[in-house]
Amino acid sequence: MAAAPQAPASHATPPSEPAAASASPSSPTPPPQASDDAAAVSDGAGGAEPADGGAAQNTLAFGAEHEAPSPHALLAQWYKRYPQAFFKGHTRPLKTGIHLDLCACEPWPEKLVRRALACYVHLPRYLKSVREGARRVDLQGADSDVVSAEEAKHAKRQLEALQKKQQVKETRQRADKLDRKIGELLAKHGRRDA
Numbered sequence: 001m002a003a004a005p006q007a008p009a010s011h012a013t014p015p016s017e018p019a020a021a022s023a024s025p026s027s028p029t030p031p032p033q034a035s036d037d038a039a040a041v042s043d044g045a046g047g048a049e050p051a052d053g054g055a056a057q058n059t060l061a062f063g064a065e066h067e068a069p070s071p072h073a074l075l076a077q078w079y080k081r082y083p084q085a086f087f088k089g090h091t092r093p094l095k096t097g098i099h100l101d102l103c104a105c106e107p108w109p110e111k112l113v114r115r116a117l118a119c120y121v122h123l124p125r126y127l128k129s130v131r132e133g134a135r136r137v138d139l140q141g142a143d144s145d146v147v148s149a150e151e152a153k154h155a156k157r158q159l160e161a162l163q164k165k166q167q168v169k170e171t172r173q174r175a176d177k178l179d180r181k182i183g184e185l186l187a188k189h190g191r192r193d194a
Helices: 036-043 055-062 071-081 098-105 110-121 124-129 149-193
Strands: 135-137 143-146
Touching: 071 110, 098 110, 110 124, 124 149
Parallel strands: none
Antiparallel strands: 135 143
16 A cells, blocks of 8 residues: 555556546546546657557547547537637637647547537637737637738638628528428418319
8 A cells, every 4th residue: 555655646547447447337427638648658659649549548548438529529528628728708719730739638539639629710709719910829728829910811711701601501591481481372372272
């Protein structure tokens, strides 16, 4: 028992055991978080990424019984885990290259992290926040780089395209509703005339 306090904190859970194994089955599943073991695997042996491309990191953090969330579900977790970076109300632009920070902190594959991040950065409120001179934030909410004029123009073009797409969709929905109504009226009046 006396030897346990001397063990380094990063080796508290042996790499062969999933970090989630200590949770009781009746307790709710905690939001996914990178474990110290996962960080140790990704920092070890002369590289920033394990030889298996991150699969060991997923296994260490969650075990085989956990499946990857959808991009929208992962984003919902980020709203809780990184409240200083991901906002549901007033939004601030995210640091350039924040996907690399997220990949380092999250146990999920880079493709899933990028998809969840795309869900956020394509929101109209996010695109509106990307204005020239606006300060970007990192995961902890600290100021980072500044939005350039070209980045602001790109965000404005994306927002305009998104708004145009929404208008087309709404116009199509109104036309479909009107066609349905006309069809119902013609069917109703056509039966009475016969």
